[in-house]
Amino acid sequence: MGANKIAIIGIGEVPTRTMPERSRWDIIYDTCMEAVRDSGLSKNDIGAVISTSPQAQPQLTAELAFGKLPEELGLENCKDTCVVNAGGAGTSNCLRLAEQYIASGVADAVLVHHVTVHSTIPVPDLIAFFAKAGVDLQWEYPFGSTYNIIMGLMANRYMHETGCTPLQMASVVTALRSWASRDPHSIFYGKAVPSPEKVLESSLLNTPLHKRESNILADGGCAMVVVSAERAKKMGKPAAYKLGESVRYFSATPMMRNMEKMVYGLRDTAKEAIAQAGITSSDVDIWNVYLAYPLAHPIMAEALEIAPFGQGGQYFLEGRMSFGGDIPWSTIGDAPGRGHTGSGVSAAVYVETARQLMGKAGERQVPDCAYVYQNTSGGSGFNNIATIWGRDPK
Amino acid sequence: MTTQNAQAEQFDMTRPLPIVQPWSEAFWAGAREGKLLLQHCKECSATIFYPRKFCPECWSADIEWRQASGKATVYTFSTAYDMVEPRFWADLPYTIAYVDLAEGPRMMTRIVDCAPEDIKVGMKVEVTFHKLDDKFSLPFFRPAAK
Structure with missing residues (x-):
């Protein structure tokens, strides 16, 4: 499993916004129907439905x-459905x-979707959920840790080891927002880039x-229709073919995470996925990185060997990962640019990967985009799943 | 109604206590007495933190408790000024850190008795216990005595 078996042939998405007037089912209807229509199939061609678990709902x-x-x-011919939960992964x-x-043989075509509406969740419930998710309730939570603090711990250590400056770190936001400002599905669409x-x-x-x-918590949803690579090829429509995959588990409890092991994991999963796809790193047209927080992006840039050790932040400051730069990177702006929809950001990144490979990314379209690296990560970073997607089957 | 009362009604302002497993009760009993206890595997000599039912290295059940020195080094830290749970608002600003114990394991803690701007990676610290209630005292760390 992993390489050259499936393809995304249809996508649907609603803009990420604060939209309490829209119910979750309202969004599910729109995203799923749009994806099925985009695929060229009919509703009764869908043989199974898989939902990314909507966190805090x-x-x-x-x-x-x-x-x-x-x-x-x-969906009259649907044979099975379930929810899958690995957080952002x-x-x-x-x-x-x-x-x-x-x-x-359970299904020929599978509908995968996600929806999150944060804006109607009572604030105390939201705070309670995000305070406890991804941290240990015995050894971390009682000290007053939060998601933000977990990221701060990692970033402070990285800055200590590399000399990365606050200005270089801040430039990651500028890069991510430069993409988001051109993404009609982003909460920052059309907004000034700081x-x-x-x-x-x-x-x-x-x-x-x-x-x-x-991050700004937001509401959104998206959907994809998946078929076999063979069937997608026969259909002859623009599609995103899965060409390679690799994964590493790190730790559930942030304090147990060995940063060196994590960086090696980020590096090795990319190398393995790229090798499985039969390409080289230089063939990758977009590094569609999902990390939720900007502070982790320089670490990823170095782990992917795009920037030399200690130079990740400088690459962002030079605008190389920004819209118009020479390293297309997180073309929806990751969660800081898109708006945070819980586990939905990674779903949105997959839709963007497919959108770019299908040639439908509008102003953000990377010319002649043939290969995309995409990762996902769950919880507070318990794992990293690296995948390579291509415009054509192998 | 005061602002504080309004907050108390909307949010859970009670102090969260550790969710304890049977095999970690000895750790908290030690903390009540001002002792930082670590598990030691008698089979493979691993020093274990956080506490486990079996040794995570060799799965042995032959585990004993040993008192740690309480000495540690700051691996990293982050000082919180905003956006923490309401139940921690009264503590702001406070510094969360990972410290590497002299015995090897890393733990999350708070750095206390020190101005946030004076906390550095690599700083030597020592344990001090912060009483939450009659059952729980959290192991905090402060700058080590010279």
């Missing part, structure tokens, strides 16, 4: 897990399961994380 999770979606959309596992459904200096003017949440280096 227990009622919807239960409804999806207990099979409501195929019934709601009238959930969508990667949805695609793996889709591959298994297709390989085992300079690194402007980013640093925002208040300090916890060292070294400034307010503009954090």
Whole structure:
């Protein structure tokens, strides 16, 4: 499993916004129907539905897990449905399961989707969820740790080891927002791109994380239709073919995470996925990185051997990863640019990977885009799943 | 109604206590007495933190508790000024750190008795216990005595 078996042939997405007026099912209808229509198939061609688990939305999770979606959309030939949860890595596992459904004959076409509406979740519930998710309730949470602080711990160590400056770190936001400002699905679409200096003017949440280096919780959803690579090829439509995959587990509890082992894992998964795809690093047209926080991007740039050790931040400051730069990077702007939809950001990155390979990315379209690296990561970074997607089958 | 009362009604302002497993109760009993305890595997000599039911290195059940020196080095830290849970608001600003214990394991803690701007990676620290209630005391660290 992993290489040259499946392809994404249809995508659907609603803009990421704050939109409490839209119910979760309203978004599910629109994204799933758009993806099926985009695929050229009909609703009754869908043989299975897999949902990326919507975090902090227990009622919807239960409804999806207990099979409501195929019934709601009238998918008459759907043979099975389930919810997959690995946090931000959930969508990667949805695609793996889709591959298994297709390989085992359960389904010829699988609908994978995600929806999150944060804006109608009571604030105390949101705070309680994000305070406890991804940290250990015995050995971390009682000390007052948060997601932001976990990122601050990692960033401070990285800056200590490499000499990366606050201005270089802040420039990651500038790069991500430069893509997001041109993405109609981003919460920052059409908005001014803050300079690194402007980013640093925002208040300090916890060292070294400034307010503009954090995420805005938002509402959104997207969907994809997946078929076998063979079938996609026969259909002759623009598609994104999965060509390679590799994964490493690090640790569930942030304090147990060996940073060196994590960096090696980021590096090795990329190398293995690229090798499996039968290409080289220089063939990759877009590094579609999903890390949720900007502070981790310089580490990733170095792990991927795009920037030399200690130079990741400088690469961002020079604008090389920004829109118009020579290293297309996180072309929806990752969570800081797109707006944070929980586990939905990684789903949105997959849709963007497909969109770019299909040649439908509008102003952000990377010319002649043939290969995309994409990663996902779950929890507070318990793993890294690296994948390579191509415009053509192998 | 005061602002503080309004917050207390909207948010859970109670101090979170560690969610304890049976095999970690001895750690918290030690912390109550001002002792930092670590597990030691008698089979493979691994020093274990956080506490486990079996040794994570060799799966042996032959584990004993040993008192640690309480000495550690700051691996990294982050000082919080905003955007923490309401139940921690009263503590702001506070510094969370990973410290490497002299015995090897790394743990999360708070650095106390020190101005945030004076905290550095590589700083030598020593344990001090912060009482939450009659059952729990958290192992915090402060700059080591010269």
